[in-house]
Amino acid sequence: MLNIADDLHRWYGESRPFALATVVGVQGSAPLPLGTSLAVDTNGNAVGSISGGCVEGAVYDMCQRLLEDGGPAQRARFGYSDDDAFAVGLTCGGELDVLVRRIDPAAHPHLADALAAVVKGQPAAVAQVVDGPEDLLGRMVYVDDTDTDPGGLPAVLSRQVTAQAQALLHAGRTALVEVGGDAVACPDRISVLVHVHAAPPRMLIFGAIDFAAALSQAGRFLGYRVTVCDARPVFATRARFPHADEVVVDWPHRYLGQTTLDARTAVCVLTHDPKFDIPVLREVLALPVGYVGAMGSRRTHKQRMQLLREAGVSDEQLARLRSPIGLDLGARSPEETAVSVVAEILATRNQTTGLSLSDLTGPIHAVPGPMKLEDPHMSLLQRMAKP
Known part of the structure; x- marks a missing residue:
């Protein structure tokens, strides 16, 4: 739904009712992920997409019927059938579960706050009931990062949903x-x-x-907020790194101690100079960041590992270090190396092999199953790590 927040925010401002179709379940290969939405207003205008075109027409018709009838939320499944080549379905062979419901801005003012936050670039979460009692199906509540109960659900459910939504909001997932x-x-x-x-x-x-210049461009293309840091002011300039969101002149380990990191942060150490590498790697390998990589030859790597052990870095922490940095793509130029590095970051973030898809079997897009609430004080990463 938040993929079309700009349009929905405008429709809210115009008090325009619309039907919202959302991907709420995926099996096998599917073109778009959970939460992707298509919306149709009362004038027949459509924004967004849920399948890249395969089932758009059928979902559009569902939206129009719901706008006309004003009935309850509806679920539909679209797949691929070898028995009926003319049936509406996904040519990729996967299956989509789609939930369609009517939204009247006057009756759902809380969504205006969520859409406004997204349009402003602020963190926001919307929890939507996609399976359960009919009177709750399709209901949505806005959750922010405060302790405020969003309401809109029975009290017990509201507390549980808020805890889960806030954990996911902090994880960006x-x-x-x-x-x-x-x-x-x-x-x-x-x-x-x-x-x-x-x-x-x-x-x-x-x-x-120069490798940092190419990597900063690749990182920004993938949606990262990129910081380039170096203690040498003659090299750390805005002119040399136009694609970075910020360029900092400071010792890497000192800057690291002054900034905010989380489990989605990727740290790339490209200096391959011990006086820079060792202090910053010693610090960052003790932090719960998502990725740590360091550039250098095999010889540099071997020497670096020895120096890190002498600096007190444990074997468990060293196991998190991706060194030499990047996947084996035969990269040589800064641009090729940047592709190699971001490919490894994506594989690490998505917990995939990094191998060629032609050498693998099974769905191309792995789909995580529903998460269960256990201890509300357990971190999201701890829950994800449980077998």
Whole structure:
């Protein structure tokens, strides 16, 4: 839904009713991820997409019928059938579950706050009931990063949904969660799709060299907020790194201690100089960032590992270090190396192999299953790591 926040925010401002179709389930290969939406207003105008064109027409018709009838939210499944080549379906062979519901801005003012936050670039989450009792199906609540109860759901469910949505908001991840199922507090098990718009993840590049210029461009293209940091002012200039969001003149380890990082942060150390590398790697390998890579030859890597051990870095921490940095693509130029590095960052972030798809079997797009609420104080990463 938040993929079309600008248009929906404008429709809200015009008090324009619309039908919202959202991808709430994916099996196998599918062109677009969970939470992607298409909306149709009462004049027949459409924005967004849910399948890249395969089933758009059928979903558009569903939206128009719902706008005319004003009925409850509806779910539909679209797949591929070898038995009926003319059936509406996905040519990629996957399956989509789509939830369609009517939205009247006057009756759902809380969504205006969520859409306004997204348009301003602020973090926001919208929790949408996609499976459960009919009276709750399709209901949506806006969750921010405060302790405020958003309401809109029964009290017990509201607390559980808020805890899950805030964890996902901090992790920057849209996902399905399951709540309820408690015979005493809430007997119904409910699936909730949490739509998340998070602040961009950060990429920290230490070392103001030509490889950093190419990597900063690739990182920004992928949606990272890129910082280039180097202690040498003659090299760390805005003119040399026009694609970076900020260029900092400071010692890498000192800057690291003054900035904010999270589990989505990618740190790339490109200096391959021990006086820069060792202090910053010693610090960053003790932090819960998503990716740490360091540039250098095999010989440099071997020497670096020895120096890091002498500096007190544990074997467990060293196992997190991607060195030499990047995937084996035969890269030589700065631009090719940047592709190699961001490819490794993506593979690490998505927990994939980095191998050629032609050498693998199974779905191209892995789809995580619904998350269950366990201990509300357990971190999202801890829950994801559980078998």
